Amino acid sequence: MFNSTVLDVAIGLAFLYLLLGLMCTTVNEWIAGVMKLRAKNLELGIRRLLTAPSDGTQLIRPVDLKNAGKLLVELATGTGELTAFIRSQFDDANKALITSYVAGETPTPAMVTAVCAELNKQVQNKDLFTESRFPQRSMAVDQIKKQLQTGQVAATNRKLLEDAYPDMIGTLTDDFYGHPLIKSLIPINDVKGSAAPGQAHPSYVPARTFALAVMDIVIKGQQGPTDFKTLLRGIQAMPDSDVKLSLLALMQNIDAEVPGALATAQARIEGWFNDAMDRVSGAYKRRTQVLTVIVAVLITIASNADTVQIANKLFISPALRDTVVAAARERAAGPKPLSDIEYTDPTDPKPSLPVDAAGSRDTGEITSKQRELLGQFSGWANEFRVFNQMVNKTTAGESAYDCVAGRSTTPECAAALKKADMAGDSFPGLQLVTQYTVTPVWLWYVVPMHLVGWLLSAIAISLGAPFWFDTLNRFMNIRAAGKSPDEAPKGAEKKVA
Amino acid sequence: MKFLPAAGSALLIVVLPLTAAASTLVLKNAFIEKFKNRVTIDSSFRIDHVLPKPHPIGSGGDDGDLHMSGSGDTIGLPVVAEIVNAGAASQLALTQKAEGDDGKTVKLSGAWRVWFEHPPGNGGSQTQGEAVPPSDNSNPPHVFEVHPVTSFDGTSILKSFDQIPKYMAYDAATAFGEYEKLTATITANASATAIDSQKAGHNYAEFIIELGGKPAAADDGGLLVLAQVFQDEETTVTSAPRRMVFTAGTSAADAVKSGKKGDRFHVLGIPRVNLERISFATHQNPGKTFTVPLPYEMVIVAVLP
Numbered sequence: 001m002f003n004s005t006v007l008d009v010a011i012g013l014a015f016l017y018l019l020l021g022l023m024c025t026t027v028n029e030w031i032a033g034v035m036k037l038r039a040k041n042l043e044l045g046i047r048r049l050l051t052a053p054s055d056g057t058q059l060i061r062p063v064d065l066k067n068a069g070k071l072l073v074e075l076a077t078g079t080g081e082l083t084a085f086i087r088s089q090f091d092d093a094n095k096a097l098i099t100s101y102v103a104g105e106t107p108t109p110a111m112v113t114a115v116c117a118e119l120n121k122q123v124q125n126k127d128l129f130t131e132s133r134f135p136q137r138s139m140a141v142d143q144i145k146k147q148l149q150t151g152q153v154a155a156t157n158r159k160l161l162e163d164a165y166p167d168m169i170g171t172l173t174d175d176f177y178g179h180p181l182i183k184s185l186i187p188i189n190d191v192k193g194s195a196a197p198g199q200a201h202p203s204y205v206p207a208r209t210f211a212l213a214v215m216d217i218v219i220k221g222q223q224g225p226t227d228f229k230t231l232l233r234g235i236q237a238m239p240d241s242d243v244k245l246s247l248l249a250l251m252q253n254i255d256a257e258v259p260g261a262l263a264t265a266q267a268r269i270e271g272w273f274n275d276a277m278d279r280v281s282g283a284y285k286r287r288t289q290v291l292t293v294i295v296a297v298l299i300t301i302a303s304n305a306d307t308v309q310i311a312n313k314l315f316i317s318p319a320l321r322d323t324v325v326a327a328a329r330e331r332a333a334g335p336k337p338l339s340d341i342e343y344t345d346p347t348d349p350k351p352s353l354p355v356d357a358a359g360s361r362d363t364g365e366i367t368s369k370q371r372e373l374l375g376q377f378s379g380w381a382n383e384f385r386v387f388n389q390m391v392n393k394t395t396a397g398e399s400a401y402d403c404v405a406g407r408s409t410t411p412e413c414a415a416a417l418k419k420a421d422m423a424g425d426s427f428p429g430l431q432l433v434t435q436y437t438v439t440p441v442w443l444w445y446v447v448p449m450h451l452v453g454w455l456l457s458a459i460a461i462s463l464g465a466p467f468w469f470d471t472l473n474r475f476m477n478i479r480a481a482g483k484s485p486d487e488a489p490k491g492a493e494k495k496v497a
Numbered sequence: 498m499k500f501l502p503a504a505g506s507a508l509l510i511v512v513l514p515l516t517a518a519a520s521t522l523v524l525k526n527a528f529i530e531k532f533k534n535r536v537t538i539d540s541s542f543r544i545d546h547v548l549p550k551p552h553p554i555g556s557g558g559d560d561g562d563l564h565m566s567g568s569g570d571t572i573g574l575p576v577v578a579e580i581v582n583a584g585a586a587s588q589l590a591l592t593q594k595a596e597g598d599d600g601k602t603v604k605l606s607g608a609w610r611v612w613f614e615h616p617p618g619n620g621g622s623q624t625q626g627e628a629v630p631p632s633d634n635s636n637p638p639h640v641f642e643v644h645p646v647t648s649f650d651g652t653s654i655l656k657s658f659d660q661i662p663k664y665m666a667y668d669a670a671t672a673f674g675e676y677e678k679l680t681a682t683i684t685a686n687a688s689a690t691a692i693d694s695q696k697a698g699h700n701y702a703e704f705i706i707e708l709g710g711k712p713a714a715a716d717d718g719g720l721l722v723l724a725q726v727f728q729d730e731e732t733t734v735t736s737a738p739r740r741m742v743f744t745a746g747t748s749a750a751d752a753v754k755s756g757k758k759g760d761r762f763h764v765l766g767i768p769r770v771n772l773e774r775i776s777f778a779t780h781q782n783p784g785k786t787f788t789v790p791l792p793y794e795m796v797i798v799a800v801l802p
Contacts, residue, residue, distance in 0.1 A: 274688035281686040347710030349721035466682040
């Protein structure tokens with residue numbers, strides 16, 4: 001049973017799945033890029049790490065006050081239009097608390113709560129924005145008005161307040177993404193030399209960069225050499241929050257007097273980030289798996305890749321089978337996929353930096369020859385031909401398809417067939433909608449015939465191109481055990497002069 | 498009826514690969530970076546089960562090793578530790594001691610070894626850092642080994658790195674022919690790297706190496722050197738030089754430490770995944786899934802006459 005024909009059919013299927021899998025990967029990557037899935041996923045993880053759990057609102061919490069003392073002084077005595085407006089809206093009790101603050105002292109929790117309450121009153125105020133109140137803003141006036149009109153009052157006002165009091169209100173996450181080390185990771189538009197349009201955040205942050213950025217934010221960008229004591233003081237000066245508690249916990253048992261204390265602290269922050277990213281990447285993988293299945297189903301139906309029919313074509317046509325196996329052999333024996341991992345310097349067993357070997361990579365592209373081959377096994381030509389036959393009818397109402405099925409030779413049938421032949425296997429276009437009596441019958445003909453094959457194909461494609469590359473190689477190895485005499489002998493041996 | 502063979506083929510293509518599905522090992526990037534240029538690892542070791550006696554000596558899996566299953570804090574994976582030449586007089590006392598140590602936690606050192614020889618079945622995975630339940634046998638599904646062991650419970654057994662008397666190792670063509678066919682599908686993110694690979698075997702291989710240069714110091718004091726691999730005086734068995742690793746303090750390391758380009762040695766070695774090349778490849782392809790020939794290197798157990 002397990003003869004070479006069955007093996008060749010299996011090789012052919014694996015090869016075609018590999019090509020379809022590459023298409024699936026390309027579409028997936030495109031969707032992930034357009035929707036910025038990686039960047040959004042990373043941001044979600046970093047926000048969870050650097051911010052207290054979101055309460056689902058835009059309200060300003062005590063943890064969001066970067067310098068509560070300075071804000072209390074500003075709101076009590078500031079002369080700006082915005083500050084004066086906010087002060088005019090104070091409740092009496094809050095006003096008493098806020099104005100009782102003495103500069104330089106640590107604000108009491110009641111004072112901080114009072115400030116948050118007053119600010120949140122403005123966060124929810126739909127009439128807060130005027131151009132004169134917010135001379136410093138990161139959004140254009142049109143954008144602000146549009147957001148307010150579409151009901152995004154809280155989000156817009158919060159952003160306006162952060163812009164108005166930049167060193168007093170904000171989150172560690174915002175500081176993090178605003179840090180030059182992180183901004184430099186945003187993909188660059190090669191043509192314009194600026195950040196890619198709409199790309200606000202990087203999709204990949206190395207643990208070391210994360211730790212360095214966080215440490216720099218904590219010590220408030222202090223220039224020159226720093227040490228562990230400075231870092232610890234910076235953490236202790238942070239507003240009370242989960243982040244502060246986490247960082248303090250990470251710094252426990254580090255002896256400030258021991259050389260390398262700062263490096264130890266950095267390593268612990270990197271570990272903290274790595275652990276959090278493990279959870280984030282798990283969630284991302286689950287989300288992309290769902291996307292992969294959806295894309296696989298769409299590609300299967302769009303290309304009418306029916307496993308049963310493909311296997312049948314391969315089985316009954318030795319010529320087609322040989323062509324596919326030859327193409328599969330060529331692909332399997334081609335350049336190593338994606339990465340050349342060999343050492344480039346035989347005298348250096350531990351090279352310090354990876355060298356980009358992009359030139360030696362298989363880019364995963366499908367060649368025109370492979371596209372032609374795919375076209376021979378998939379596509380809608382036959383089904384469209386049937387549709388065109390169903391649409392063209394005799395004067396008696398009999399369709400050309402009925403004429404074919406009934407082997408009729410009447411002049412009316414011949415005329416209908418001729419008309420259908422002229423349409424051939426062309427895409428029926430709008431007729432699929434306008435011929436509303438024919439389309440359901442056609443679908444009833446098409447879907448049951450392909451359902452099982454589509455299901456098998458969709459499952460196979462969703463396993464991914466790397467899986468089918470491995471499988472193809474495995475099948476090729478089995479086949480090589482009984483290779484044909486004209487094939488070159490495969491052996492690891494080669495003579496060295 | 499004509500659809501039957503085609504349907505059979507379709508079923509075969511979907512089912513066969515699934516039955517031979519690759520297993521996955523997920524390692525933390527920090528671990529990879531720390532150990533990629535080290536030969537050995539030091540860890541605590543919770544001994545779950547010790548094989549009652551060393552393997553017999555013959556060929557293939559009858560290699561005279563003593564197996565112990567367990568887990569270690571530095572490793573965070575199911576581990577099997579293997580003492581080479583366990584029946585030899587120099588190790589016999591230690592072997593007998595280990596046999597009574599089930600349930601104890603000891604200090605363990607040895608060559609770390611990632612190899613998909615006994616991976617979890619059905620395409621399963623093992624993730625570094627997950628809890629490791631105690632095993633009731635000495636050979637549970639595992640991808641991580643400490644093999645060969647260099648020190649057990651404070652007792653050095655570096656002398657076990659030696660030729661295994663009467664053992665017939667795999668010849669170079671057979672062993673390396675298999676190693677060179679293996680592939681790995683690798684996915685890395687900011688913190689971890691997943692390595693999918695097929696079941697592998699051919700533990701001990703006997704071969705000739707020709708050094709590509711002077712051996713370099715590994716991060717733990719061992720030696721690293723790239724070398725061409727030969728089956729005999731003139732026939733190579735690998736497509737490119739492979740990295741050879743030598744454990745500090747072994748007679749094999751002493752023999753090659755002053756070696757230079759072109760020097761040849763007849764050696765006995767065991768394969769392991771080359772984490773340095775894994776790190777290299779993932780740095781080239783951040784965030785991507787890619788398939789490469791499985792990068793491997795050889796832990797040299799002995800320089801043979």
